[in-house]
Amino acid sequence: MLMPNLYGNIIGNIACGITGGPGMSSGMNLGDRHAVFETGTRNTGTSLKGQDVANPTAFIRAGIDMLRYLGCDKHADLISDALWKTIAVDLFHTKDIQGEKKASEIVDQTLRNITAIQRQQ
Amino acid sequence: MVASRFSGTFIRSLSTTGAARAQNNANVNQEMLRFRSVVTPAARKIPGRYGGRHTVTALAGDGIGPEMVEHVKSVFTLAHVPVDFEELNLNSSSIGAGENDLQEAITSIRRNGVALKGNVETKFDDPAFMSRNMELRRSLDLRANVLHCSTIPTIPSRHTGIDIIMIRENTEGEYSGQEHACVPGVVESLKIVTRERIEWISHFAFDYALRHNRKKITAVHKANIQKLGDGLFLKVVNDVAKLYPSIECDAMIVDNASMQLVSRPQQFDIMLMPNLYGNIISNIACGLVGGAGLVSGINIGNDYAVFETGTRNTGTSLVGKNLANPASFLRASADMCKYLGLSEQADMISDAVFRTLTEKLIHTPDIGGKHTTSDMIRSVQEFLIQDMERRSQ
Numbered sequence: 001m002l003m004p005n006l007y008g009n010i011i012g013n014i015a016c017g018i019t020g021g022p023g024m025s026s027g028m029n030l031g032d033r034h035a036v037f038e039t040g041t042r043n044t045g046t047s048l049k050g051q052d053v054a055n056p057t058a059f060i061r062a063g064i065d066m067l068r069y070l071g072c073d074k075h076a077d078l079i080s081d082a083l084w085k086t087i088a089v090d091l092f093h094t095k096d097i098q099g100e101k102k103a104s105e106i107v108d109q110t111l112r113n114i115t116a117i118q119r120q121q
Numbered sequence: 122m123v124a125s126r127f128s129g130t131f132i133r134s135l136s137t138t139g140a141a142r143a144q145n146n147a148n149v150n151q152e153m154l155r156f157r158s159v160v161t162p163a164a165r166k167i168p169g170r171y172g173g174r175h176t177v178t179a180l181a182g183d184g185i186g187p188e189m190v191e192h193v194k195s196v197f198t199l200a201h202v203p204v205d206f207e208e209l210n211l212n213s214s215s216i217g218a219g220e221n222d223l224q225e226a227i228t229s230i231r232r233n234g235v236a237l238k239g240n241v242e243t244k245f246d247d248p249a250f251m252s253r254n255m256e257l258r259r260s261l262d263l264r265a266n267v268l269h270c271s272t273i274p275t276i277p278s279r280h281t282g283i284d285i286i287m288i289r290e291n292t293e294g295e296y297s298g299q300e301h302a303c304v305p306g307v308v309e310s311l312k313i314v315t316r317e318r319i320e321w322i323s324h325f326a327f328d329y330a331l332r333h334n335r336k337k338i339t340a341v342h343k344a345n346i347q348k349l350g351d352g353l354f355l356k357v358v359n360d361v362a363k364l365y366p367s368i369e370c371d372a373m374i375v376d377n378a379s380m381q382l383v384s385r386p387q388q389f390d391i392m393l394m395p396n397l398y399g400n401i402i403s404n405i406a407c408g409l410v411g412g413a414g415l416v417s418g419i420n421i422g423n424d425y426a427v428f429e430t431g432t433r434n435t436g437t438s439l440v441g442k443n444l445a446n447p448a449s450f451l452r453a454s455a456d457m458c459k460y461l462g463l464s465e466q467a468d469m470i471s472d473a474v475f476r477t478l479t480e481k482l483i484h485t486p487d488i489g490g491k492h493t494t495s496d497m498i499r500s501v502q503e504f505l506i507q508d509m510e511r512r513s514q
Contacts, residue, residue, distance in 0.1 A: 009375075
């Protein structure tokens with residue numbers, strides 16, 4: 001979907017809403033010379049601060065996007081696959097996606113998955 | 122002061138009339154009550170009434186509009202609704218004689234006070250062709266667009282428990298039609314926001330909340346970016362909110378509101394929105410409860426009211442196929458009856474449509490079914506006959 005600014009803002013948020021919410025999607029801001037990576041829906045999540053409950057997926061995926069932009073495809077894939085396994089196979093979900101895991105547990109599990117994948121390679 | 126226009130003189134509480142009717146009709150349940158029209162009957166005497174009958178303007182428009190108006194007429198005849206239609210042409214093919222058609226329509230609605238309308242397609246490739254619908258709304262000063270989006274049992278939808286009133290500013294904002302290109306390739310568009318109209322729509326929303334026992338109004342805006350335009354909107358809404366301390370009022374930025382609407386729509390009660398955001402968010406909400414074929418829309422101002430479908434589609438691809446969902450048009454006609462003070466007929470029509478959808482499960486393709494428009498109309502007529510027989514006993 002190709003959209004002007006305002007409609008894109010609204011429609012982007014709708015699409016994020018129906019695919020899991022603000023904690024899941026990442027967003028890229030690209031120009032001819034610079035790139036800035038962030039979460040998809042640009043929320044600050046102020047009410048979740050310091051409680052270890054916020055979903056780190058969106059931010060980690062933003063990091064993955066950044067690695068891909070820098071050309072580090074292997075590392076990007078490694079982290080992306082590990083994160084995917086954490087969420088979709090191990091079913092580690094934070095509160096915003098109806099789970100009970102803490103943010104730190106998601107991260108730790110992803111680190112474990114990274115190590116596991118590296119050992120296989 | 123605007124507030125005095127709505128206060129006092131006529132507070133019709135929906136719940137008491139509903140309860141009284143419930144005792145008469147053994148089959149009434151909560152869902153069916155919620156499906157009924159939520160229009161407040163008109164406060165003023167409506168001009169087009171003579172000899173106990175109302176004359177209303179019918180603008181069939183493009184696409185399936187003409188077929189739908191015929192269906193409404195047949196249902197009205199059966200239910201003995203004392204309404205006569207003055208049918209006028211207003212559609213996208215009347216370009217040459219365009220201006221005349223529009224003026225005739227406006228004059229007719231001014232004379233009758235009320236209209237039932239299909240959508241007129243706007244050919245957006247010609248900048249000289251002003252949207253007929255928009256012109257109509259502005260000339261008649263139809264300041265509010267109101268939709269009631271609520272979950273209907275048996276209709277496939279993403280969520281349950283939705284019951285939202287969408288109140289949208291209908292005449293200004295991004296739809297002011299003021300655009301210019303100072304330099305080729307660079308276009309400037311003016312979004313007009315006035316204190317007067319925002320005050321009007323805010324009072325409308327809060328008065329509506331009081332009258333229909335609603336608890337919370339959420340104002341949708343983008344004041345973080347449009348600091349003056351939406352800033353004024355937000356300020357005026359908050360100023361008016363102070364006059365209604367019993368109604369809770371909060372604000373949400375439009376992108377967040379959209380996201381919340383698709384993930385947890387049950388949190389919203391009334392949404393109060395400027396023109397463009399209202400357009401988009403109303404359509405999202407309609408989509409959430411089952412689509413364009415089910416929700417009706419009310420355009421209302423101080424003097425006139427125009428009733429139509431909620432999402433203003435022409436349904437051009439369905440013309441002549443007998444597959445379009447007539448529910449939204451029938452509900453629009455029920456809204457119109459309620460506005461005219463024909464409450465019993467309004468409820469009869471709503472209940473017949475509700476039963477057709479939820480008891481007989483007669484669903485047209487847009488809601489995943491295999492039935493035709495005539496199947497639905499036939500069933501509505503059968504339920505109406507049953508209801509009338511029961512009432513006459």
